Amino acid sequence: MDIEARAHADHAAALRLWLRLLTCTQLVERAVRTALREQFDTTLPRFDLMAQLERAPQGLKMNELSRRMMVTGGNVTGITDQLVAEDLVERHSVEGDRRAFLVRLTAAGRASFADMAQAHEGWIVQAFGDLSAKDMATLHKLLGRVKETASTIELTEAASALQAP
Amino acid sequence: MDIEARAHADHAAALRLWLRLLTCTQLVERAVRTALREQFDTTLPRFDLMAQLERAPQGLKMNELSRRMMVTGGNVTGITDQLVAEDLVERHSVEGDRRAFLVRLTAAGRASFADMAQAHEGWIVQAFGDLSAKDMATLHKLLGRVKETASTIELTEAASALQAP
């Protein structure tokens, strides 16, 4: 196979891989969203926010939540407002910076999250359950490299892509 | 490690794997959506619909587009309407079934898609470019098994999950 043909084959393989990655994620994500709504009357971003707080018992600032959830600040405010209204999380003032808050789970929030997390774990184990521990480790490792690369994607301008040497 | 501990470890591995899969997909998907908007003033579902038609030169019926794009029919109608208005796709009547249409790319649609597909290929190759052909094949194969499993997820009721023997 000459260089050009190999490049073409690699490109096709990358595209196939991307479509399959997208399909897998959509299948699992859709199942999780539906189940969260039907069984717990909540949404994925709400679950995600609570999951972040569960892992950070000392609490997280709004901008840190925003970064970890990969969404902009306004959205975090809205979700936090909802959860505060339901007594699942609390805003605590921060010593020495009157602009900021630490958001924490309440006791009720921890209990609620524990229920959801148990069910969630079941759905995820179902989705990946056919894989051996070794297969899961392989996938995790390879996707780790994708994650590194993808987080540095530079969006080539269409024009310059066509003009590139 | 006893059975229970192994189960716990497997569950944790499945959860980690799911989070990484989700992160990878979100990173790439966000880059693609942004680039499609900025460089081609279009959206991912529009691109997806045109990609389906590119692979089916004879055209596809609305319900087949709906199935392949994994969205419900009303959405396909809306996207198709937009693309028809921009002369990128056409609805052709079907012999022998006056309810149905075959949707096809127009010449302008094929040209437009060719431009976008070239840029898209570049973005995807960037995202997965650090992987060898062998690594891509491994990922593709393992994700194929995830796809099979995930497409049959049964959403256990919260109550029954807790009561299960």
Added chain:
DNA sequence: TATTGTTATACTCTATAACTATA
């Protein structure tokens, strides 16, 4: 001036359900 967080707004994306026309 820069940062933290909020508010207001608009748009994409999707599902649901009622509907029309045809099979």
Added chain:
DNA sequence: TATAGTTATAGAGTATAACAATA
């Protein structure tokens, strides 16, 4: 009755930008 497609609507999810308060 069932199917193909459309319409109307509601809600999730997100980004942007202007804003207030504080650093």
